[in-house]
Amino acid sequence: MVTTNLLISDAKHVRTLTLNRPEALNAFDEALYDATADALAAAAADPDVSVVVLTGTGRAFSAGTDLNDLQARVTDPDFTEGTRGFIGLVDELAAFPKPLICAINGLGLGIGTTVIGFADLVFMASTARLKCPFTSLGVAPEAASSYLLPALIGRQNAAWLLLSSEWITAADALQMGLVWRVCEPDDLVAEATRHAEVLAARPLSSLIAVKSTMTAPHRAEVAAARERENAYFAELLGTTANSDALASFTGGASAGSAEAGSTA
Numbered sequence: 226m227v228t229t230n231l232l233i234s235d236a237k238h239v240r241t242l243t244l245n246r247p248e249a250l251n252a253f254d255e256a257l258y259d260a261t262a263d264a265l266a267a268a269a270a271d272p273d274v275s276v277v278v279l280t281g282t283g284r285a286f287s288a289g290t291d292l293n294d295l296q297a298r299v300t301d302p303d304f305t306e307g308t309r310g311f312i313g314l315v316d317e318l319a320a321f322p323k324p325l326i327c328a329i330n331g332l333g334l335g336i337g338t339t340v341i342g343f344a345d346l347v348f349m350a351s352t353a354r355l356k357c358p359f360t361s362l363g364v365a366p367e368a369a370s371s372y373l374l375p376a377l378i379g380r381q382n383a384a385w386l387l388l389s390s391e392w393i394t395a396a397d398a399l400q401m402g403l404v405w406r407v408c409e410p411d412d413l414v415a416e417a418t419r420h421a422e423v424l425a426a427r428p429l430s431s432l433i434a435v436k437s438t439m440t441a442p443h444r445a446e447v448a449a450a451r452e453r454e455n456a457y458f459a460e461l462l463g464t465t466a467n468s469d470a471l472a473s474f475t476g477g478a479s480a481g482s483a484e485a486g487s488t489a
Contacts, residue, residue: 229256230245230246230256230260231244231245231261231264233264235274237422237425237426238276238422238425238426239275239418239421240268240274240276241278241414241418242265242268242278243280243281243282244261244280244286245281247281249288250284250288251287251288251337252288252289252290253287253289253291253311254291254294255294255305255306255310256307258307259307259310261314262309262313262316262317263309265277265317266317269317269321275424275425275429276421276422276424276432277326278326278414278421279325279328279340280328280330282330283331284330285331285333285337286327286332286337287334287335287336288332288333288335288337289335289358290335292471292474315367318368319343319369319447319448319451321343322433322437323429323432323436324346324421324432324436325344325345326346326420326421327340327341327417328348328349328413328418329347329350329353330350330353330414331352332355333355334358335357336367337355338393339367339368339369339373341377342368342369343368343373345436346405348404348407348408348413348416348417348420349395349399349406349407349408350408350409351395351407351408352395352410353395353410354392354395355398356390356391357370357386357387357390359387360387360389360390361390362467362474363464363467363470364457364461364462364467365457367455367458368454369447369448369450370383371450371453372446372449373447373450374386374387376443377403382401382402395407
């Protein structure tokens with residue numbers, strides 16, 4: 226099944242969601258945020274779906290928020306937000322009750338990296354790279370990454386990832402514990418799917434119970450981190466540092482270009 230910019234397929238109780246804006250390096254515009262949030266909600270409610278795999282088409286997993294959208298949010302009074310948007314997607318990630326597996330096939334920036342905090346297993350292609358470009362764009366972190374990443378990989382690793390706006394290789398990500406397995410690019414989705422099918426063969430009620438017991442101790446902290454991040458993000462969006470960075474990035478590259486930089 227295809228929904229404009231998101232491919233959805235089912236097999237053996239595993240639903241695969243494939244971000245499908247390769248011309249924009251799978252950067253999230255409002256439509257893609259809406260489609261992905263709605264797809265996660267549908268998967269959560271579908272008794273025939275036990276596990277979700279999230280991946281991307283082309284050479285990127287996701288270049289984060291489309292910077293043209295981010296700039297328009299600051300400068301265009303007629304900018305139209307999606308029905309779910311970024312906040313809606315993170316709401317669904319935080320509440321998703323079933324195992325979520327990410328297969329990072331290529332470049333991941335912003336939400337293309339911070340989504341890892343909500344994943345239960347992460348597979349990464351050996352050629353892929355990750356970046357949290359928040360400081361290079363003069364903004365704050367998002368998606369509870371200020372809480373989830375230190376919990377996942379330790380304070381110093383998370384500090385470097387969130388503060389430096391530098392690329393992280395697959396080898397670095399594996400050493401940090403940011404991802405679980407590194408695969409050759411041609412093997413990535415098959416390997417992620419194989420593990421998803423192992424989980425999907427277990428009783429769904431048990432899968433949900435196990436995930437709930439693992440995530441319950443963190444729910445209040447995740448919610449609090451999101452509130453802090455959103456407040457800082459709103460405060461910093463449109464400041465001189467942010468506006469200059471956005472103008473530099475969007476003036477020199479196409480929408481969603483990972484080489485130019487992308488966030489959220």
